[in-house]
Every structure is written in structure tokens, then in C-alpha cells.
Amino acid sequence: MSSRRARALADLGERLLARERAAVAPALNLVDDRRPEARKEAAALLAALEEKTLLGGARRIGLTGAPGAGKSTLLGALVQRFRSRDQTVGVIAVDPSSQRTGGALLGDRMRVRSGSADPGVFIRSLAARDQLGGLAEAARASVTIVAAAFDVVLVETVGVGQSEGEVADLVDTLVYVAQPGAGDLLQFMKAGILELPDVVAVNKADLGPMAERTANELMAGAGMGERTTEWVPPVVLVSAQEGTGLDELEAALESHLESLGPNGLQERRRRGRDAGVRVSLERRYGSHGLAAWGGHAKLEARLAEAQDHSGFALAEALGQEIESALRGGGSDL
Amino acid sequence: MNDPARPERDRPWVFRTYSGHSSAEASNTLYRSNLAKGQTGLSVAFDLPTQTGYDSDHPLARGEVGKVGVPIGHIDDMEVLFREIPLDQMNTSMTINATAAWLLALYVATAERQGVTADQLRGTTQNDLIKEYLSRGTYVFPPEPSMRLISDMVAHSVTAIPKWNPVNICSYHLQEAGATPVQEIAYAMANAIAVLDAVKARDDVSDEVLPEVFARISFFLNAGIRFVEEICKGRAMTELWDELGRDRYGVTDPKQRRFRYGVQVNSLGLTEAQPENNVIRIVLEALGVTFSKKARCRALQLPAWNEALGLPRPWDQQWSLRIQQILAYETDLLEYPDLLDGSHVVEAKVEELKKAAQEELERVLAMGGAVAAVENAYMKQRLVESHTARLRAIESGELPIVGVNTYTETEPSPLVGDDDSSILKVDAAAEREQIERLNAFRAKRNDADVKAALQGLHDALSNGENVMPPSVRAAHAGVTGGEWADTLRELFGEYRAPTGVVARESQVADEATQQVRKRVRALGEKLGRPLKILVGKPGLDGHSNGAEQIAVKARDVGMEVVYDGIRLTPAEIVQSARDEGVHVIGLSILSGSHLVLVLDVLAGLKNEGIDVPVIVGGIIPEEDAESLREAGIQRVYTPKDFNLTRIMDEVVDVVEASAGVG
Numbered sequence: 005m006s007s008r009r010a011r012a013l014a015d016l017g018e019r020l021l022a023r024e025r026a027a028v029a030p031a032l033n034l035v036d037d038r039r040p041e042a043r044k045e046a047a048a049l050l051a052a053l054e055e056k057t058l059l060g061g062a063r064r065i066g067l068t069g070a071p072g073a074g075k076s077t078l079l080g081a082l083v084q085r086f087r088s089r090d091q092t093v094g095v096i097a098v099d100p101s102s103q104r105t106g107g108a109l110l111g112d113r114m115r116v117r118s119g120s121a122d123p124g125v126f127i128r129s130l131a132a133r134d135q136l137g138g139l140a141e142a143a144r145a146s147v148t149i150v151a152a153a154f155d156v157v158l159v160e161t162v163g164v165g166q167s168e169g170e171v172a173d174l175v176d177t178l179v180y181v182a183q184p185g186a187g188d189l190l191q192f193m194k195a196g197i198l199e200l201p202d203v204v205a206v207n208k209a210d211l212g213p214m215a216e217r218t219a220n221e222l223m224a225g226a227g228m229g230e231r232t233t234e235w236v237p238p239v240v241l242v243s244a245q246e247g248t249g250l251d252e253l254e255a256a257l258e259s260h261l262e263s264l265g266p267n268g269l270q271e272r273r274r275r276g277r278d279a280g281v282r283v284s285l286e287r288r289y290g291s292h293g294l295a296a297w298g299g300h301a302k303l304e305a306r307l308a309e310a311q312d313h314s315g316f317a318l319a320e321a322l323g324q325e326i327e328s329a330l331r332g333g334g335s336d337l
Numbered sequence: 338m339n340d341p342a343r344p345e346r347d348r349p350w351v352f353r354t355y356s357g358h359s360s361a362e363a364s365n366t367l368y369r370s371n372l373a374k375g376q377t378g379l380s381v382a383f384d385l386p387t388q389t390g391y392d393s394d395h396p397l398a399r400g401e402v403g404k405v406g407v408p409i410g411h412i413d414d415m416e417v418l419f420r421e422i423p424l425d426q427m428n429t430s431m432t433i434n435a436t437a438a439w440l441l442a443l444y445v446a447t448a449e450r451q452g453v454t455a456d457q458l459r460g461t462t463q464n465d466l467i468k469e470y471l472s473r474g475t476y477v478f479p480p481e482p483s484m485r486l487i488s489d490m491v492a493h494s495v496t497a498i499p500k501w502n503p504v505n506i507c508s509y510h511l512q513e514a515g516a517t518p519v520q521e522i523a524y525a526m527a528n529a530i531a532v533l534d535a536v537k538a539r540d541d542v543s544d545e546v547l548p549e550v551f552a553r554i555s556f557f558l559n560a561g562i563r564f565v566e567e568i569c570k571g572r573a574m575t576e577l578w579d580e581l582g583r584d585r586y587g588v589t590d591p592k593q594r595r596f597r598y599g600v601q602v603n604s605l606g607l608t609e610a611q612p613e614n615n616v617i618r619i620v621l622e623a624l625g626v627t628f629s630k631k632a633r634c635r636a637l638q639l640p641a642w643n644e645a646l647g648l649p650r651p652w653d654q655q656w657s658l659r660i661q662q663i664l665a666y667e668t669d670l671l672e673y674p675d676l677l678d679g680s681h682v683v684e685a686k687v688e689e690l691k692k693a694a695q696e697e698l699e700r701v702l703a704m705g706g707a708v709a710a711v712e713n714a715y716m717k718q719r720l721v722e723s724h725t726a727r728l729r730a731i732e733s734g735e736l737p738i739v740g741v742n743t744y745t746e747t748e749p750s751p752l753v754g755d756d757d758s759s760i761l762k763v764d765a766a767a768e769r770e771q772i773e774r775l776n777a778f779r780a781k782r783n784d785a786d787v788k789a790a791l792q793g794l795h796d797a798l799s800n801g802e803n804v805m806p807p808s809v810r811a812a813h814a815g816v817t818g819g820e821w822a823d824t825l826r827e828l829f830g831e832y833r834a835p836t837g838v839v840a841r842e843s844q845v846a847d848e849a850t851q852q853v854r855k856r857v858r859a860l861g862e863k864l865g866r867p868l869k870i871l872v873g874k875p876g877l878d879g880h881s882n883g884a885e886q887i888a889v890k891a892r893d894v895g896m897e898v899v900y901d902g903i904r905l906t907p908a909e910i911v912q913s914a915r916d917e918g919v920h921v922i923g924l925s926i927l928s929g930s931h932l933v934l935v936l937d938v939l940a941g942l943k944n945e946g947i948d949v950p951v952i953v954g955g956i957i958p959e960e961d962a963e964s965l966r967e968a969g970i971q972r973v974y975t976p977k978d979f980n981l982t983r984i985m986d987e988v989v990d991v992v993e994a995s996a997g998v999g
């Protein structure tokens with residue numbers, strides 16, 4: 005990296021932390037760039053940013069749920085509410101449907117007509133690329149960028165199996181958007197829906213009693229999932245389209261944040277960070293590579309040591325260690 | 338006609354010409370000259386601001402006022418539009434949907450000013466919102482309030498304007514968006530069921546009135562070039578409607594179960610290349626909906642030979658009117674009873690269509706009916722798929738289009754000069770003048786009356802009362818269309834319909850497509866990330882076909898495509914392009930407002946310091962294409978560029994050149 009590049013990069017980081025909107029898109033382009041030189045620059049930028057924002061920065065909320073549940077519509081409605089309180093919003097819309105050709109259609113992102121190009125709202129969509137785990141990494145990088153520059157970050161993704169867990173690791177509060185009549189309790193349990201989300205929003209309440217029935221099913225099951233905390237996910241009936249139930253939904257988001265408390269929030273961010281480092285190293289070096297270096301136990305120890313530091317920085321540093329271990333540098337430095 | 342040489346003839350269908358432009362004044366002159374030429378009914382084309390509920394001076398109306406139709410902002414405009422046209426004698430069809438209640442209110446108020454009462458009025462408000470979400474794109478409100486407005490108008494007019502067709506269920510626009518005959522039939526029936534069920538559920542519509550309601554539902558069909566199949570489609574729908582009335586709604590009087598429909602023949606298949614051939618297509622298609630007496634249309638309007646070039650001039654429309662008159666008055670078509678009764682071939686085809694359509698209809702009903710199948714994008718996705726298949730067949734040559742993908746050698750056409758003079762040019766001053774008239778109207782009205790009328794509208798709607806009476810009062814009080822629509826927007830909210838373009842990639846990829854894929858992938862590697870394109874539709878233009886198919890093809894060649902549907906502002910497009918980090922922007926504009934909108938986008942990009950190449954497609958006359966290229970547009974595409982694979986190959990060229998990585 006030339007010193008001019010390095011300065012420009014440091015500058016980009018500063019501009020993001022100064023919340024300069026025009027810096028966000030170039031930063032996202034950079035962290036999306038696969039060329040080796042760009043990878044290095046991106047890692048440096050992300051590490052610098054996350055050092056400052058890991059335990060602070062934007063409020064991060066995830067929206068997940070079945071296709072067509074109304075995530076985008078609900079997202080649009082939430083955006084309007086945040087905007088009416090003058091909070092800026094960055095949206096990362098993740099499309100996990102992977103394509104053989106690499107082609108992707110990123111559409112129907114905002115379902116609520118805004119009619120104006122509001123500088124307080126930023127939307128970037130992210131398509132699945134070829135590699136496993138690649139999307140989670142890309143999403144983490146993107147969230148880190150927008151979290152530096154906006155008050156609130158919203159992440160939308162279709163809930164397909166593992167991706168929910170990945171989103172849960174990116175956000176402070178995960179909302180599961182359910183459709184009326186989407187299934188009975190047993191199906192929800194099977195799908196693991198009762199475990200991850202912090203808040204359940206049963207959307208399309210305007211469709212009538214079916215929505216209430218679904219909400220009741222979910223409420224009955226709410227505390228039943230295996231959880232590490234006391235928090236029982238509230239079930240809220242909303243209509244994203246008609247704008248009903250949104251006060252309740254926001255109250256639920258708030259109380260989840262309160263229930264976490266400052267320590268809980270930091271804990272959650274650290275956990276997310278740890279997951280990110282694990283995914284990143286596993287993807288790059290495989291379990292074999294990790295084992296050659298010292299394996300998971302060592303990784304966990306290193307994560308704990310560096311607890312308030314950037315996961316991106318850590319992943320870079322550990323990556324170098326692993327590489328040298330793989331080159332035959334031995335496993336105990 | 339009792340001339341022994343000329344046997345008893347059937348009365349011909351109503352001859353119409355879909356028209357309107359610039360101003361109420363200019364359109365009134367046009368209507369009167371059309372009527373003088375033997376046209377027997379009026380078909381009003383409104384401009385896009387009127388259709389989407391914006392006053393002419395609204396920022397979103399910029400470039401669109403008086404372009405593709407007549408701007409009608411208030412009662413004075415409506416009065417001028419029908420000056421010296423006695424409304425008690427006229428049969429007027431209005432292509433109006435989201436704001437249908439408002440335009441009908443203006444029509445009723447204008448009639449009252451002429452001394453004509455509502456019960457004398459004959460005509461049609463299109464008022465079919467389902468097909469707006471699926472194809473036509475001038476919806477405003479979400480589906481539920483839209484269905485409520487429709488059913489309000491049905492409930493009101495069945496007693497107050499009994500000769501009016503309050504809703505015209507349209508399958509026309511579905512075929513224009515790519516629908517197969519089976520889809521056209523099935524979705525039109527699903528749509529009609531949604532409307533009828535909504536009306537049936539009302540407290541103010543008794544079971545005794547329901548048969549009359551059923552009788553008031555009319556249809557608007559398309560007729561494509563496969564005219565034998567189209568004849569059968571008309572017969573199939575006639576039978577299905579009859580059965581539906583009898584079995585689902587218990588209508589006992591067969592007269593009330595008659596399938597009444599108007600037609601505009603297919604325009605999607607009318608070509609830019611060798612445009613004179615379109616006349617032959619139009620004739621054959623007109624035959625398709627008039628040939629079989631049993632399923633003959635009630636009203637017909639024909640597009641013009643220069644359909645794919647731009648707006649028709651009065652002479653072009655006259656030529657199409659003459660087609661109808663020759664068919665009705667010179668040929669012996671109207672002298673015979675049904676010519677196809679007893680044909681086994683026709684019967685079998687009708688049965689086949691009915692069966693397939695019924696299956697598709699059942700599918701839609703099973704998912705909750707037409708409204709649900711709009712919201713979950715089922716129908717829209719099917720239409721986009723059908724259209725993709727159609728374009729692929731044209732590209733491969735499997736579907737021959739004379740003059741386009743076969744028999745392309747031609748003499749220069751004397752009908753088209755080199756100077757774009759073969760289309761109607763709307764006077765550039767029309768927008769400014771309309772805004773001046775609007776301001777003058779606002780200045781002279783009584784503000785207190787207007788305020789009270791709007792409050793009355795608001796209160797009536799929130800109390801669940803019928804939209805029509807307070808709208809007629811608002812029309813008289815001097816409310817404008819923008820004010821009326823804003824009141825409803827505030828109550829009902831706005832809506833964006835699903836785009837129907839899905840992430841799932843198409844199965845087949847021919848050799849040429851695979852070649853482009855390779856180039857896209859290689860370029861993505863050079864750029865560091867996959868080639869990303871924004872397909873944008875600026876302005877009020879609802880023509881989404883081209884944008885959808887470009888988006889689908891771009892996906893199929895491996896690009897990441899951002900497409901958010903119709904009706905975005907230039908500023909929104911500029912912002913999306915930056916936020917999404919795209920490598921190229923493709924704008925699609927068919928409404929004729931390309932100069933204003935494209936330049937707005939370019940200015941916005943420049944302002945924001947965004948250096949991304951822009952290409953444009955749509956109905957762009959060559960003169961304008963030249964100006965756009967001068968302004969910095971990299972490529973301009975028009976309907977004659979039917980080879981989507983080649984277009985994508987050129988998109989790669991454009992990005993390569995702009996990124997300097999060729």
C-alpha cells in the first residue's frame with residue numbers, strides 16, 4: 005500500500021466516523037472488492053472502524069422471516085418512524101439465494117413509497133456469492149461500515165436455515181417476521197424459530213383473525229425455545245401496510261435493548277464478533293488449517309484475551325499466525 | 338336497412354379511438370372531429386399526472402403534463418373537454434383507475450352543469466386496480482382500499498348511474514404484459530370474482546340487486562395476431578362468465594349473464610421495423626373480435642400503424658377508424674348469424690382454453706383470490722415469465738415476426754421520413770399553459786368551500802361512507818385532482834406492487850448467452866466484484882415490460898441487478914446508483930418524457946460526483962436519441978433492438994470502456 009493510499013484510507017475511516025454520507029458507498033465498494041490489494045485495504049479500514057465502534061455505534065436490528073412475510077414493508081415502516089425522529093438509517097438487504105451464474109436480482113427493497121431521495125436513508129443490497137460463509141463475512145463488513153455512519157442499522161434477510169443465526173450474530177436485536185397462518189406451534193419449533201429471535205412480529209394483522217391465531221400460537225411457544233437468557237421474546241401483532249402495532253413493536257425493541265443492559269449489549273457484540281472471527285478463519289483455512297495452528301481451544305483463548313478489540317484486526321493477525329504455522333513455523337510461538 | 342339487395346344487418350359495435358393530449362381544449366377539438374368522421378363513442382386518454390392523482394404543478398408531474406393524454410385537473414377542464422358534446426347522447430369510456438371515482442365525479446358534475454342528470458349517463462370507467470398492479474402501473478393506494486373504492490363505485494352507480502359500467506375488468510393489459518390466452522382468461526375471471534365478492538359483502542348491496550351488479554360488470558379484452566385462438570378465447574370467456582353468474586352468484590336471467598366486452602387489439606406485437614405491416618396485423622386482430630357473433634365485442638378501438646414509433650397523429654387514428662368502418666359497412670360480416678357454431682375444431686379449442694383457464698383460476702382462488710395473488714406476486718411473476726419466453730422465442734427466431742426477425746430486407750418506407758415527423762409531437766408549451774390555467778382556477782375558487790368539501794370527503798371516507806357523493810360535491814366546490822388524491826393518500830397510504838422479477842434464474846441459456854456470461858464474469862474479476870447494474874424507471878411511466886426483461890436478462894448473464902420497479906424520481910435513482918455501488922445505470926422510459934428525465938438523472942449524477950455510465954431504452958425518436966448521446970448517454974435502445982443478448986454484450990462493452998479495463 006502506497007503511503008498516499010494509506011492516507012486516503014485513513015481519511016475514508018475518518019469520514020465515516022464523521023458520518024459523511026458520501027464516504028459510505030465507496031467504503032462498501034472497497035470491502036466488497038475481491039482483489040488482493042483491496043482485501044488488505046478493506047481489512048485495515050474495517051479494523052480501524054471496529055476498534056471504535058465494536059461496543060458503541062449504531063443500534064443494530066435484524067429482520068428475518070419467510071419470503072413474502074412483509075420484511076421489506078415493515079422495514080420501510082420502521083425507517084419512516086426513525087426518520088420522523090430525525091434518526092438516520094442504514095439498511096443492508098441481504099439476498100441469500102445463490103445463483104450458478106453469479107447473477108442476482110436485488111429488487112423490491114423498499115416497499116413503502118417515499119417519493120424523495122432522503123439523504124438520511126441508505127440502502128445497500130448484498131447478493132450471495134459463491135463461497136460458503138462468504139455472505140456472512142460480507143454482511144458483517146457492510147454492517148460495520150454503515151454502523152459507523154448512521155444512527156440505526158437495519159439488516160433484512162430471508163430466513164433460510166442457517167442464515168438466521170448469521171444475522172443474529174450481526175445485530176443487537178433480531179426480529180422474526182411471521183406470516184398469519186404460516187404454521188402451528190410444532191412447525192415453528194421444528195424450524196427453530198423459537199430459539200433465535202428476540203422479538204416476533206406477526207405481520208399482516210389486517211388480514212383478520214388468522215393473524216391473531218398465529219400470534220397466539222407463537223405466544224404460547226415463546227418461552228419454550230432453548231435460550232441462554234431470561235428474555236422471553238414478545239410477540240407483537242403488526243400490519244406493516246396499515247401501520248398498526250408499530251408502537252408496540254418499537255416498545256418491544258426498546259425493552260429488549262433495556263433487558264440486555266449496557267453489559268449485555270457489549271456481551272452480545274463481543275459474541276457476534278467472535279462468531280465473525282471463527283467463520284472468517286474457518287472459511288479461509290478450514291478446520292485443518294486451524295488445527296495445525298492450535299485449534300479451537302487456542303482460538304477461544306485468543307478471542308477472550310482481545311475482548312474489546314476489532315474482530316477484523318484479530319482475524320488478520322491470527323490469519324498471519326495460521327499461515328506461518330501452515331508454512332511450518334510450528335504451532336507454539 | 339330494408340334494401341332487398343342488402344339483407345338485414347346487425348348493428349355494428351361502438352367505434353372508438355383512444356385519444357387525448359395537450360389540453361382539454363385541444364382534445365375537445367380532436368373529439369369533435371373524430372365524431373364527425375363517424376366515430377360513435379369516445380375513449381378518453383388521460384395524462385399520467387391525472388391518472389396518478391397529481392396536480393400539473395407537482396414535482397412528479399414534471400415532463401408528463403399533457404403528454405400521453407389529456408390533463409384534467411378540475412371541473413373547468415372537464416367542462417371544456419366535453420364542450421358541445423351533449424353527455425346524455427354520448428357513450429364515453431374513460432381509462433382511469435386509481436382516481437376513477439374522482440374523474441367520474443367530475444363527469445357527473447359536468448353533466449349536471451350541462452343540465453344532464455346522472456341516470457342518463459352512459460359509458461365506462463375502467464376502474465380495475467388489480468390489473469394496474471399487474472401491468473398498467475397507475476395504481477396509488479394499497480389493494481384493500483383500492484377494492485373498497487371499486488366496490489363503492491359499483492354500489493353507487495348500480496342505482497344512481499344505472500347505465501354506467503362502473504368497472505371494466507381488463508385482460509387487455511395482461512396480454513400487453515406477456516400473458517398467454519389462458520392467463521388472460523384466468524386472471525380476468527379471478528379479478529371479476531374479487532370485485533363481485535367485495536360488492537356482495539357490502540351491507541348496502543342487497544341480494545336482490547346482486548344480479549344487476551353482475552350485469553353491470555363489463556370486460557376489456559385484447560386480441561392478438563393468432564386470431565383463430567383469439568376468437569376461441571372470446572367464446573371461452575363468454576361461456577365461463579355465463580357459468581360463473583349462474584353457479585357462483587345465482588344469476589337466473591341469462592340476459593344478465595351476457596359477457597359484454599370492449600377491445601383494444603394487441604399493440605405489443607406492433608413493430609418499429611417496417612411499421613406499415615402493422616396495418617395488416619391490426620385488421621386481422623380486429624377480425625378476431627368481430628367474426629364470431631356470439632362473442633363479438635361491444636366496442637372496439639384500434640391502435641395505429643405507427644404504434645411503436647410514438648403517439649399517433651389524427652390522420653393515423655383516422656386510418657384505424659376506417660378499418661373498423663370498412664369491416665362493419667363494406668364487408669358482409671354483419672349479415673350472418675354466428676359463423677362458427679357447429680365447428681368441432683372451434684368447440685374443441687374453446688374447451689381446451691376453458692379447462693386450462695379454470696385450472697389456473699382454481700390455483701389463484703386457492704391462494705386467497707386475485708388480491709392475495711397480487712400481493713404474493715404470483716400472477717405478476719407468471720406474466721414476467723411468459724413475456725421472457727416470448728422474447729426468447731423472438732430472439733431465437735422460433736416465433737417469426739415479419740420484418741423483425743425474418744424477411745427483414747425492405748425498401749425505404751415512404752410513410753416514415755428521417756425527421757421523426759410521422760408521429761404526434763405534443764407542444765412543449767402544453768405543460769406551462771396547463772399550470773397557468775390551474776393557478777387561475779385556484780385563484781378564482783372559494784377557498785372555504787374547497788376546504789369544507791375536502792373535510793367532507795375525509796370524514797365520509799373515514800366513516801366508511803361511499804366515496805362518490807362527497808367526490809361529486811368536491812368537484813362542484815372546485816377541488817383539484819391532486820387535493821382529492823392527497824386526501825385519500827393520507828387516509829389509505831400508498832403502495833408499491835411487487836415487481837415480479839425473481840432471483841431464480843432461467844433454465845435455458847443458449848450459446849450466445851453463455852458467451853456473454855463469460856465476459857461478465859471476467860469483467861467482474863477485473864473490477865474486483867461482480868458487475869452490478871441499476872435498472873431504473875424514472876417518472877410516472879408505468880411501462881415496465883422492457884425494464885423487467887432487461888433485468889431478467891442481465892441476471893441471466895450473471896450481473897447483479899438492482900431493480901425497484903416503476904415510478905422513481907431521478908433523485909431516487911441517483912441515490913440508489915451511488916448507495917448500491919453499481920457499475921452502470923440503465924434507464925427505461927416509454928412515456929415520451931425521456932429528455933427531461935434523463936437529463937435530470939445526468940445532472941443529479943454530476944452534482945453528486947458519481948461517474949457511472951448511463952444507457953437508455955424505450956420509445957426514443959432518433960432525433961432525441963441523438964441529443965441524448967450528445968448529453969453523454971452511452972447507448973440508446975428502441976423496440977427494434979429485440980436481441981437482448983446482444984444488448985447485454987454491449988453493456989459489457991460500455992462498462993469495460995468506462996472502467997478502462999477493456
Ligand code: B12
Nearest residue numbers: 604644647879880881882883923925928929954955975976
Ligand atoms: C405494452 C404497452 C403498454 C402496456 C404496458 C405493460 C407493461 N407493464 O409494461 C400497457 C397496456 C399497460 C400500456 C399502457 C399505456 N401506454 Co403503452 N405501450 C405498450 C407498447 C405496445 C409496447 C411496449 C412494450 O412493452 N414493448 C415490449 C418491451 C420488451 O419493449 P421495450 O420496452 O421497447 O424495450 C425494448 C427496447 O426499447 C429496449 N429497452 C427498453 N428499456 C430499456 C432499458 C435498458 C436499460 C436497455 C438497455 C434497453 C431498454 O430493450 C427492449 C428490448 O427490445 C408500446 C408501443 C410499442 N409497440 O412499442 C405502447 C406505448 C409505449 N404506450 C404508450 C402510451 C401512451 C400508454 C399509456 C400512457 C396510455 C394512456 N394515456 O394511458 C398507458 C399508461 C401506462 C403507464 N402507466 O405509463 C405510447 C407512448 C407514447 C410516447 N412515448 O410518446 C406507446 C408508444 C404507444 C403509442 N404509440 O401511443 N402500454
Ligand SMILES: Nc1nc2c(ncn2[C@@H]2O[C@H](COP(=O)(O)OP(=O)(O)OP(=O)(O)O)[C@@H](O)[C@H]2O)c(=O)[nH]1
Nearest residue numbers: 071072073074075076077115208243244245712713
Ligand atoms: N395485507 C398485508 N399485506 C402486507 C403487509 N405487509 C406486507 N404485505 C404484502 O406482502 C407482500 C410481500 O411484502 P414484502 O415486504 O416484499 O415481503 P418480504 O418479506 O420483504 O419479501 P421477500 O424479501 O421477497 O422475502 C407484498 O405484496 C406486501 O404488500 C401487511 O401488513 N398486510
Ligand SMILES: [Mg+2]
Nearest residue numbers: 075076112113
Ligand atoms: Mg424483501
